[in-house]
Amino acid sequence: MDRYSRNKKMISLTEQETLSRSTVVVLGVGGLGGYVMEMLTRIGIGKLILVDYDRFETTNLNRQIISTEINLGLLKVEEAKKRAEIINSKIEVIGVNKKISYNNIDEIIRGADVIVDALDSSKLKKIVEVSCNRNKIPMVHGAIGGWIGQIAVIMPGDFILDKIYKKDDLENKLGNPSFTPALVASIQVGEVIKLILNKGELLSNEVLYIDLEYNSFTRLKI
């Protein structure tokens, strides 16, 4: 059976081919990025560029899907690449073991169709937003803290992160459980697919703010 046969009905053959010709950059392969990588690999995005500079440690095990007791101490991008390759050998996966900065972000994202922000620093997220705008690439922003998740699609020309993060770096005092990143990553991947296939309605110029403790999903026109 065709590996993508269960994608059919919602993704046509032509659309599946479009996905296989697409390049997505996943910035950060920790909590959010691990799940994002997993889903993009399985759905059949043709080229994935995974970016992180960190190594797995014990505190990642509660949520980061790629971390296991066996790969502690190893590079996140290398482990993510290995996992992607054993899930789907039909796609190309590139691991970039770098911390992103003003100096290297343009060369990392250039040529991509969509950028996924799975970073854990609002300062770095803003650097990415500026670069995406300069390179005219849409960015799917995601962030979590405790029971809270937020998602937004930032189209070239839009700047919303300065309106969300008024201070350069936000202290994470809410913690990082397993289920919030999985949920936010799923919504991010849905937005990536809609962007690439030009389908449905995007979360652009607004932020979806999810408070799972009270099951509230609020769309904020910020």
Place this chain on the structure above:
Amino acid sequence: MGNINIELRLFAYLRELLPFESRGLKKMKIKNNLTIDRLMDEIGIVEKEIMIVMINGLRKLDYSKTMNEGDRVAIFPPVGGG
């Protein structure tokens, strides 16, 4: 100087500033010259500057503004983890 009624909705950990039963929702009577900034002080919000404040669905960045009768005020702390 009169009073006005507003509906306040708090999200995430800000809900803890209101009684448990309220689940983050409170109908309040406030002075009509109370600014958004002073309202946040009264509620007990410390990090006012990082908050996303929405009134009737519109983002408010200028906290020196006052509110109107029937306003729905919602305050969200942004998150940045990954």
